[in-house]
Amino acid sequence: MSETEKSYREVEDLQVYQKLCDLHLEIWERSFKWPRQDRFELTSQVLRSSNSSPAQLAEKNDDRHLRNKIEGVNRSRTEAGETIHHLYIAYRKEYFGKEVYTQYRSRYKECVRMLNGLEKSLERFLPSKDQRWVHEPQAAYEAQAPTGYPV
Numbered sequence: 001m002s003e004t005e006k007s008y009r010e011v012e013d014l015q016v017y018q019k020l021c022d023l024h025l026e027i028w029e030r031s032f033k034w035p036r037q038d039r040f041e042l043t044s045q046v047l048r049s050s051n052s053s054p055a056q057l058a059e060k061n062d063d064r065h066l067r068n069k070i071e072g073v074n075r076s077r078t079e080a081g082e083t084i085h086h087l088y089i090a091y092r093k094e095y096f097g098k099e100v101y102t103q104y105r106s107r108y109k110e111c112v113r114m115l116n117g118l119e120k121s122l123e124r125f126l127p128s129k130d131q132r133w134v135h136e137p138q139a140a141y142e143a144q145a146p147t148g149y150p151v
Contacts, residue, residue, distance in 0.1 A: 011061040016114035020054035020080070023107060027087070034095050042093070046086035053079035053111070067130075070122050077115045080108045 011017050027050045031043045053076045060072025084105055091101035123131045 011058045014057065014118070016111050016118060017054050017057050019107070019111050019114070020050075020057070020076070023083075023104070023111070024050040024054065027083070027104075030096070034090065038093070042086060042089060046083060046090065049079045049082040049086060052076075053083060066122060066125055070119055070126075073115050073119045073122065077112055080112055080115070084108050 024047075027046055031047060034043055056072045056076040056079060060069045063069055063072070087101055087104050087108075090096065091098060
């Protein structure tokens, strides 16, 4: 079967996977400049979470169970959030400036939005009663589970 005949995507075909891998490699390179005393704490944590985000997608890509694929997307999203936290701490420790942190945060938030879209598209194949994103009006969902913490 040729690439054009496939009815599915490999994980490497997913734009969000590519972006998450690029982010990990950039963070990996940048972290070499951080102080040695943080090598086993912050450096290790940010490298682990930034790599885990795309790894969760890869791990579940060939899973035959749709709910497991969706769980991989959810885990990828939570690892992206954890990475943002570690980058914020690196910014607070003055390992880079606010502009660099803001750019990373923005790029990770873009990936989170892409992961939300991927989850929505996967849920369309679930029975209607199990679909969280597809059938609930967005306003109703936002009222039940707001993004972030309440003001």
